[in-house]
Amino acid sequence: MIDWEKIDTVLLDMDGTLLDLNFDNHFWLEFVPLKFAEKQGLSIEIAKQQLEPRFRSMEGKLEWYCLDYWSEVLELDIAGLKAEISGLIAILPHVTEFLEKIQRSPKKVYLVTNAHRGSLGLKMNKTCLQPFFDGIISSHDLGSPKEHADFWRLLQQRVPFEKQTALLIDDSLAVLHAAKQFGIAHLISVSRPDTQQPKKHITAYPAIEDFRELMMGL
């Protein structure tokens, strides 16, 4: 699937790529509606109906990933709620083996995420993955989400890499499209970002179900 000799820089997404998206899905689709319902005195069904369009309208925007934004508009302590169910944060199968292997290679590895610093810190504390990376970049630091070309231009100023020898692995097709438009040559998607959901059928990019598929030749 990938010729590792052609890759100098590996850019890795966090949620749905390295970490099980089940945490985030459960958090936003079940736990937040539950807490919102309690706070507003609504049924859980009505809370879900009210929240769904509000979440959808923010998709792909930086605020969508901003804990402070949602804490303010929903009047809930989003960071605190995340910590409450942090036991659900889990590394996807074979990710650690992959990171160990790549750490022993001369390639540079960066975590590039839309996650807010608060959420990122919680997840790094829980998973202890931080030492595997040469750098961790949150789109909140750059002021533009990964779905926008600006993010990739600003990232390249922050961490020098060649588009031709860079590989991005990300479960978001919108992010992969933006990276492709910017010119990143090697792009891989993830077909099983949430272990509690069925495998997705992806045709736009080569897709891995888990990281074993990328370990040959590394």
Ligand SMILES: [Mg+2]
């Ligand atoms: Mg993701």
